[in-house]
Amino acid sequence: MPNGGLYAKIPARRGRTSRPEPAPASCPRVPNLEIASRARCTVDDVGRNFDGWALDGRSERMEQEHGKTVVGFLQGVRFRRPFEFLDVGCGNGWLVRRAAGMKGCTRAVGIDKSANMIQLASSLAGPKEEFFRTGLEEWSGGPFDYAFSMEAIYYSPSVGAAVSSVYSLLRKGGTFFCGTDYYGENTATAGWPKRCGMEMQLLSEEEWRAAFRGAGFRVSSRRVTDPRGRAAWRREMGTLFITGKKPS
Template sequence: MDKTSKLFDVWAKTGRSEEMEKGHGVTVNQFLDKLSLKEKFRFLDIGCGNGWVVRKMSQKPSCVKAIGIDKSKMMIKNAKSKISSTKESFFVTDLESWDTKEKFDVIFSMESLYYSVPMEPALEKVFKLLKKGGTFYCGTDFYSDNTLTTRWVKDMNIPMDLRSEKEWKKMFREIGFTTRSKHVTDPKNKSKWKREFGTLFVIGRKP
C-alpha cells in the first residue's frame, strides 16, 4: 500500500471523509448543479472518497449508472455503507491499473488527479475511459496560481503534482481534449483563497 492510500485510510477512520465532503461541497455542488445532463449518461468519480458525489449524480433521472473508485479500502468501505441506489457501484483501485471495459459519458474528479505523479498517465486513462463526445470535469484546489495551497506538499508529505492553471490546460490539450477552465469560489468562506481563487475546474471534452 502506498503512502497516499495509507493516509486516506486513516482519514476515513477518523471522519475526514465527511469533513472533505463538507469542505468541497460548496464549490462542487455549485458546479455540478449547473451541468445540463438531460441525455442518459454513465458516470465515474475518480477518488470518490465516501461516495457523496456518486450518490448525488445517481439521483439524476438521466443517470443510468454511477461508479466510484478510490485507492483507499476504508473510503470505499464507507461509500458502500451509504449506497442509496442500485445505480451505484464502488471499487477499490487506482485509476491507472483499473481493468474495466466500462465507457463513460461523464467523468468527475475532485482533489485526486494530482496524487498521480506525473499526471499524464492518469489523464490518458481518463481519455480512454470516456466515450466519444464525453466530458471530464476535473476539480482542484491545489494549483500554483493559488499560492496559499502550495504548502500542502510539505504539510501532507506525500507525492503531489503541482501545476499552474495554464499548465493544466496545456496537459489536457496534449492528451487530446478540447479544453476550458472555470473558477468556482465560496464568497462566505473564512479562508481567503476559497473566497478569491476558489476551486479550479479544468473541463476536457473528448472529440
C-alpha cells in the first residue's frame, strides 16, 4: 500500500459509535476538492471527481475499509485455475494486486475512469497486472474468467447497462462479483449522493438481482458484515455482494 508523502494515509479513527453516521469510506468529506463546492455532478464527471481521491489519501482509505468485507467475501470463493481477472472501477488497484497474487491467476486487469487512479495503480503494478483508463461501457477488453467491482457500478446512469457490459467481457462460465454498501435496505447510506455530490443509482437487493438476471446471469447474493466496523451499518447490514454466473 502506498504510504506517506503524496499519498499520505488518513489515520484510523478510534472508538465505536453508531451516531452520527461517519463519512463512508468511499465518500469522506474533503473540503479542498472542486466537487465539495457543487451540489451535484453528472456521471461524466465521475472520473474527474475521483482524480482528487487518488491524491488525498482516500484511495487508501477505500482500500482499508472496502478490503475488510471484500476479503471476507473472497475467502468463501473457490477460484478455478488458471484464471484471468478484471476489476471494474479499480481505484488504486489494490484488488488487482491481490488477485494477481492468487494461485492460478495469469493476468489481472484494472479499469477506471479516473486518470489519477490509473496512474497510481500503474505505478504499483507487478508483471501480471495491467491498468487502463476507460469507462466500463466503452471498453472491449477481455475475455475474463472473473470480474469484480466494488462500489463502482452504481455510478453508471443505468446499472442494467453496466452489468450487461461486464457480462460481455466474461467468458462463458465466467463469474461477476459485485459489492455495494449503497443499497436500498441499507438506509444509513441513503444520504451518500448528497454528501458526495455525485449521482448514484439506489437499488434494493432484489433490484440488483433483477439487473443481473436481465443481463443473462444466474444470480445469488449475500451480505458480509464487519463485526469490528465503527458504523452500526457495517456491523449489522454489511456489504451486499451480488454474484452473477454467465451460463457455459
